[in-house]
Amino acid sequence: xxxxxxxxxxxxxxxxxxxxxxxxxxxxxxxxxxxxxxxxxxxxxxxxxxxxxxxxxxxxxxxxxxxxxxxxxxxxxxxxxxxxxxxxxxxxxxxxxxxxxxxxxxxxxxxxxxxxxxxxxxxxxxxxxxxxxxxxxxxxxxxxxxxxxxxxxxxxxxxxxxxxxxxxxxxxxxxxxxxxxxxxxxxxxxxxxxxxxxxxxxxxxxxxxxxxxxxxxxxxxxxxxxxxxxxxxxxxxxxxxxxxxxxxxxxxxxxxxxxxxxxxxxxxxxxxxxxxxxxxxxxxxxxxxxxxxxxxxxxxxxxxxxxxxxxxxxxxxxxxxxxxxxxxxxxxxxxxxxxxxxxxxxxxxxxxxxxxxxxxxxxxxxxxxxxxxxxxxxxxxxxxxxxxxxxxxxxxxxxxxxxxxxxxxxxxxxxxxxxxxxxxxxxxxxxxxxxxxxxxxxxxxxxxxxxxxxxxxxxxxxxxxxxxxxxxxxxxxxxxxxxxxxxxxxxxxxxxxxxx
Numbered sequence: 001x002x003x004x005x006x007x008x009x010x011x012x013x014x015x016x017x018x019x020x021x022x023x024x025x026x027x028x029x030x031x032x033x034x035x036x037x038x039x040x041x042x043x044x045x046x047x048x049x050x051x052x053x054x055x056x057x058x059x060x061x062x063x064x065x066x067x068x069x070x071x072x073x074x075x076x077x078x079x080x081x082x083x084x085x086x087x088x089x090x091x092x093x094x095x096x097x098x099x100x101x102x103x104x105x106x107x108x109x110x111x112x113x114x115x116x117x118x119x120x121x122x123x124x125x126x127x128x129x130x131x132x133x134x135x136x137x138x139x140x141x142x143x144x145x146x147x148x149x150x151x152x153x154x155x156x157x158x159x160x161x162x163x164x165x166x167x168x169x170x171x172x173x174x175x176x177x178x179x180x181x182x183x184x185x186x187x188x189x190x191x192x193x194x195x196x197x198x199x200x201x202x203x204x205x206x207x208x209x210x211x212x213x214x215x216x217x218x219x220x221x222x223x224x225x226x227x228x229x230x231x232x233x234x235x236x237x238x239x240x241x242x243x244x245x246x247x248x249x250x251x252x253x254x255x256x257x258x259x260x261x262x263x264x265x266x267x268x269x270x271x272x273x274x275x276x277x278x279x280x281x282x283x284x285x286x287x288x289x290x291x292x293x294x295x296x297x298x299x300x301x302x303x304x305x306x307x308x309x310x311x312x313x314x315x316x317x318x319x320x321x322x323x324x325x326x327x328x329x330x331x332x333x334x335x336x337x338x339x340x341x342x343x344x345x346x347x348x349x350x351x352x353x354x355x356x357x358x359x360x361x362x363x364x365x366x367x368x369x370x371x372x373x374x375x376x377x378x379x380x381x382x383x384x385x386x387x388x389x390x391x392x393x394x395x396x397x398x399x400x401x402x403x404x405x406x407x408x409x410x411x412x413x414x415x416x417x418x419x420x421x422x423x424x425x426x427x428x429x430x431x432x433x434x435x436x437x438x439x440x441x442x443x444x445x446x447x448x449x450x451x452x453x454x455x456x457x458x459x460x461x462x463x464x465x466x467x468x469x470x471x472x473x474x475x476x477x478x479x480x481x482x483x484x485x486x487x488x489x490x491x492x493x494x495x496x497x498x499x500x
Contacts, residue, residue, distance in 0.1 A: 016134045018193040020144050023127045024151055025186040026090060029179055030120050031155030032162065033062070033097075037113075038293050039163030039312050040172035042301045047172065050106045052430075053228035056423040057110045059294060060221055060416040065117030066124075067412025068214030071264045071405050072205060074125035079203045082126045082133070083196040087187055089123025094183035101176035112176070125405060133197040157319030164312030209257055209264035216249030217413055221420040228424040269395065269403050277476025278391040282410040284469035285346060285383060287418025288353060288462030292376075294419060295426060295455040296356075296369075303361050303448045314365060318373045325381025333385060339477050342386030346470035348379025350463045357459035361448040390477050418465060422458040430454030 013019065037044075037058060045055050077085040096119055100112030131148060135141035166174040223242030227234045257263040270276050293315070300311035329341055352375030359368050391407040430446050433453040446454075 012136055012140075013134050013195050015193045015195070016140070016144075018189070019130065019134050019195070020147060022186050022189045022194055023130055024147060025182060025189070026086070026123060026127050027148055027151050028155050028158070029093070029182045029186070030124055031151065032159040033116060033120070033179060035156045035159030035293070036163035036166075036175045036178070037062075038297050039160055039308050040167045040175040041294070042298055043167055043172040043308070044109070048103070048106045048109060050109075051229075052427050053225055053424070054106060054110075056225065056294065056419045057106075058113055059290065060419050061110045061113040062117040062120075063290070063412045063416040063419075064214065064217055064221060065114045066120045067117075067409045067416065068217055069118055069121035069210055070125065070409050070412070071402065072207070072210040073122035074129070074402070074405050075203065075205060075264075076122055077126035077129055078199045081196050081198040082129050083190065083194045085122050086126040086130060086194065087190055089119050089126060090183045090187050090190070092119035093123060094180045097176045097179035097183070101173040101180075116179075124408075128404075130194060130197070134195065157316055160312040160315045160319070161309070162312075164307070164309035167308035204262040206257075206260055206262055206264035209253060209260060212249050212253035212256060213264070216246045216253060217416065218246070219243070219249060220246030221416055222246075224417070224420040224424055228427040265406065266402060269406060272394065274390055274393045274477050274479055275395060275403065277472055278387050278393075279406055279410045280476070281342070281346065281383075281469040281473040282387050282391070282407055283414035284465045284472065285349070285380075285387075286411045286414035287421070288350070288465035288469075289376075289380070290415030290419045291422035291426075291458055291462055292353060292356070294423065295458060299359070299452065299455055303452055314369070315373070317370060318377045321374050321377025322381040322384070325378040326385050327381075329382040329385040333389060338386040338389045338479065339474065341382050342390070342477065343470050343474045345379040345382030345386060346466055346473060349376045349383060350379075350466035350470060352376030352379060353459050353466060354463040357456045357463065359452060359456060361452050386473075386477075390479060393479060418462070422462055425461055426454035426458040428454075429457035 041055060041058055044050065044058065050058070073085075093116055096112050096115035099115065100109055103109035103112055128148070131141070131144050135144045162178070163175050166172075166178060219242050223239050223244075223246060226232050226236065226242060227239045232239055254267070257265050258267055270279055296315070297311060300306040300314055301308065306314070325345075329345070332341060352372045355375060356369065356372035363369065387407070392403050395403045430450045430453060434446055434450040437447075437449070
């Protein structure tokens with residue numbers, strides 16, 4: 001058995017660099033999709049008559065499905081065949097994108113976005129695993145992961161610019177259609193150039209756990225969204241019922257996972273103090289961050305009247321700031337350790353979002369928006385490096401993949417809930433402002449003053465969420481550079497034997 005498996009593991013794949021091109025195309029597509037739709041959202045909202053309360057579903061339907069099914073997707077890829085699942089994910093993502101591009105109403109668009117998220121949840125972990133098994137030399141693997149990481153950083157910026165160009169010169173629908181040729185090219189190249197690999201042995205897929213967690217979060221987001229509906233509010237019976245159902249399903253999920261023989265989420269992974277602090281910090285950080293992109297897109301296009309291309313370019317300094325800061329933080333991490341770097345970065349990001357909460361309809365981009373975006377981005381670059389370095393701290397070798405997936409899940413779920421909550425807060429604040437200034441809260445298009453006021457209130461809550469992330473990181477992530485260095489030097493045989 002060992003002899004049969006050794007060629008797959010130890011002989012370098014002669015087509016490994018072509019395989020990396022394929023994986024890079026897939027990764028770029030998934031990253032693009034998270035940002036490209038943001039720029040298209042104002043046009044899509046007008047075309048399909050999407051209400052202000054429901055607009056966040058274009059974002060959260062994707063992130064909820066992606067985050068909720070990511071752990072299950074990784075397990076399926078490992079045991080069913082990474083290449084096979086990778087190709088299935090690409091084809092499914094293309095079909096879901098086509099469905100969204102042709103959507104005649106908001107319901108079908110939301111469903112298509114959820115399908116994109118579901119196929120992305122099996123595609124992303126399969127792509128990451130393929131890099132690990134395709135590049136057996138440590139130096140080559142480091143180069144491959146550098147390419148993967150660079151695309152993750154640059155993809156968001158490319159998506160914002162591409163989304164602006166496609167929306168302005170073609171249609172918002174092309175922000176979804178663009179995935180189809182990318183996915184098909186990747187499929188055609190993957191068939192001859194990517195080598196199949198999978199783990200052997202029996203496994204059970206924790207489908208009940210995946211359903212409980214995903215449905216729980218969907219019910220929570222639906223209840224939060226319902227609170228923003230006309231005549232509803234936080235005290236309405238429908239709002240309370242959906243939120244209570246969501247909480248109950250998540251409690252059942254935790255109880256089920258604690259007793260499951262093959263849990264989707266081994267609770268030991270998240271209950272360790274340092275790792276739990278990293279995951280919680282990621283959750284609250286994403287909660288404040290995702291809504292910022294949504295609101296600033298509407299601020300640029302609906303308040304300032306910027307074109308989609310102009311709005312996309314306005315976000316470019318943010319992406320560049322994150323990449324620059326992350327590179328610098330990776331050099332500082334061995335000297336100072338993750339705790340001060342992460343806490344300082346999160347505080348910077350919180351300060352930047354708080355600064356942004358003082359914008360007005362006539363504010364200058366250079367003096368009122370750009371400094372806030374740069375402060376946030378420079379802080380976030382430091383934060384991402386610190387969180388990534390502690391999320392896998394002292395995790396058993398056979399659970400390192402699960403811990404990585406939990407970190408991504410915390411980001412997606414935190415972003416989903418944060419977007420829904422702060423969108424509801426923004427809508428309520430806009431309506432209150434309109435009423436207090438003699439306008440009708442039911443007006444189809446709120447005034448720029450009312451819209452901006454709503455965004456600013458949401459930004460203050462988002463800044464509070466980021467500050468909470470910093471406090472959690474300081475209190476829970478009690479490791480310094482010496483602990484981190486010892487962790488990096490730990491040998492893996494004992495943990496690997498547990499896996500066997």
